[in-house]
Amino acid sequence: MKHAAALLFLALGLGVASAQSAPALPKPKTKAEVLAFIKKTGSTPPDWFAATPLNYPSTLDLSWNQPPPGSPWDPNKNVGQFIWTSINENEARWKEGIKFLHHLLTVNKDKQATVKKVMAALGNMYHDLHQDWARAAFWKQMAGETDTLELAHCYFKLGSKDMAVDILTKYGPDNTRHASVVRLWAEVGDPARALKLAEQMANSVPDAGNLAAGDVCKALGKFPEALVYYQKVLDTKSGSRDIDHNKKRAQGSIDAIKVADGLDLKKIPDGTYTANSIGYTGPVDVEVTVAGGKISDVKVTQHHEKQYYSSITETCAAIIKKQGVKGVDATSGATITSEAIINATVKALPKK
């Protein structure tokens, strides 16, 4: 499950970092305060715990034996696979997941190794899914973790930057989880160190290093620099699944910046630009007219949408009014059509 945790950690880090408004920094606390808080909160259940039903396939092997290598993937039998395919992927099941793991604790109370495994899983689930930092730290400590990045992240979130930095400094540039280290450095407030680390990393693994550097810049709002790093990721020669994956992420970030940063209309020559995007029933064709550095008209030239006509005129009018797609809300109840118009508009306008 290590990979899963790492990935989710990354995703969450990204999510936090890419939020537009700067996240409120946790109130600083001393080490003793943080540890006491973890102990106190961690020993009590979350308020929804009692009301959450226990729900898992009856075919599941609750002893959580590691399936022998090469055995088929079977989420109805193997606990780890069940968590991976069903719990993690469905937000509606996240509370059930916690309930299930606590049930596993009781069921396996006589097996020390399994208990530790369940506690680590609880720590990950509280961290990755619920963002419940105190309980995550509590169960990670119970599982015997001391210097993990997730624990460092929890400490930081609970108010102790020092505890987080203590752990982070133990990770050199040669660590296999460098990308996570870079992002955490940026998050705890040392972007310079994060960038330096990322650049070092880019020497050996250009895709992951540049991606991490781009993410740091993006989180700081330095979009032009971020775009340079992301472009470097895209320029990396494909070769492995990981590289392709990182390229996809870089492209996603570039698109997000384009939307978030607004379009630099001044640089777009006058003209009519067209593109389409899939709406409710099929492609929605949009025609954007730029004149004198301004969006003078947005028209839906063809569509076969079946309902919510108002969204078509409303969304087009909103794009013209806001001179871009930033801050244009999808018409409620017609989000798909609205979003198709927004996406097609972004697609239509030439890239910088």
Add this chain to the structure above:
Amino acid sequence: MNLDIFLPFHKKTKKGQEPPKPTRLGRVARAIFPTTFFSDPASGKKGLLRRVLQNIGTTWHSSPWRRVVQAGFFVAFLAFFCYVCWPYGGSGYAEHRESKEKVAAETFLILDPLVSLSTAIASRSWVWSLSAAAIILAVCLYVPRGFCGYVCPLGTAIDLFDWAIGKRVNRFKLKDDTRGWWVNLKYYLLVACLVAGCFGILLTGFVAAIPVITRAMLFIVSPLQMGATRGFYQVPSWNWGHAVSLALFAGLLGLGLFRRRFWCQYVCPSGALFSLGNFFRVAERKVESSCISCNKCVEVCPFDAIKTDYTTRAADCTLCQSCGGVCPTHSIKFVSRWDFSNLKKEEAPPERRPSRRGFLTATLTGAATAVSVQRLFGASVADTAAKDLPIRPPGSVPEQEFLEKCIRCGECFQACPNNVIQPMGFQQGLEGLWTPAVNANWAGCESGCNNCGQVCPTGAIRALPMEEKKVARMGLAILDEGTCLPLAGREACQMCVDECRAAGYNAIEFARVRVQVDEQGQPLPDSGFLAPVVLADKCVGCGLCQTRCNLINVKAKKLLRETAIRVEAGPGKEDRMSSGSYVQLRWEERKKREAAAPKAGGDSYLPDFLKEK
């Protein structure tokens, strides 16, 4: 009692004669309008009102009030159909219909007494609209067949056809006094319908006045309205059912080439019910002895209700009073049935009574039709294992009862905001013709809409309140694991999940499939696909998932030949209840599931063995 409402023939008062006293209606009119509106009997000068009406036509001139009432009802009928039932603004379909529906949109359907009577007989149950039928029949004791002359939108449509086409085509016209075998057809048809009803087959929808005109509106006006306002690509495709209905309607109008209102006088079984009601009439048309036998009344009568001796065929008279307005001697009056003063002639018994042989034939025909519809062209309701069972609208009663109650009027199709329900052709035989079935490839049932049940006149679709409708299962979404894009490992796709979440059902969740593992058996991050899983206990079969899969994956992207998720009906997949609460049903199911679920067995958040070592 005096029910005169016609505009009396204008006569100049002779010297020394008292001018005629205006009628009650006339006095009211004189109080409202300026005097230039009215004629002056002394000088013989016609008033403005009379001159205008004369220009419009004889029937407007002789009995304007009747035409005004008729037009009012027709406009109301059109408004119910083309405005109240559809279209809606925004997405609050139910609220929007409710806000417009000051009077029930299906009013005309529940006023047609044959609709409720035959439905009640066929389904052997009380149909609430019977009470409305009783009321209109009671009113018609005073205005015999008044429904046909004043209210019925089919009658008005036939009048319009006559005005536009019928009166210009003389080729097929019958002579005024020809009365053949057909004059009692309506009674036979009525008997045949009711006998078929006794066998549990509802034929009324083919011939009853209001279902016929409502369906004509649905198949002619509705596509035009949809096409003109929303684009013709939104008009669902047609099947043989449409063709049959339109052919019947065309034939019905075509009868008008023989004689005005031929359908209404001789064929319409709803009209026959009113004619039978006329046995108990308390008012009727009477002719006084001052009649000069000028024949004007016979010529103007649209219902062939005046005999050659100028007395009344009371069973057919709609009290339209056109005759009263054309009578130059003011000899016609509309008074109590038992008012025999000053009559030209006592009423004679009807000259061509319905024959015993006719009724016998009708009874046998009705029975034979019912049996053959069931045996030869039936819906085979018992065969629930059959594939492609129709998916009925939410809140439909059990299938057998549904077929017995659905009058095939078409009101539900019009009220459905996106044509989710569409009329069936002959897929279910003759028995299922024109019944509503969900076409989830076309559109899905909106979670915030319960309009079909609200406008159903017979309760074939129950008028469920919103909270009930939201949990009433009309089917179950079944996933084709062989073709679903992520399940087949072709590409990422989560449209069905998104749709289901947006609609608030959350009945489709994700599972990661085709996960790749490393050497240690650990899953590779982001490997595989997120695939849909239908949660049967939450799915109501609305079909929104199927719609999206069809529109994008099948139609737009051409990735699939047919949708990978399909709503299916059948036992265990849908709730078909005549009564009772769906909310209650869901609650009971949940209790049962919870009882069968694994017990937490005293798990605590922090088990004892972990507390403070």
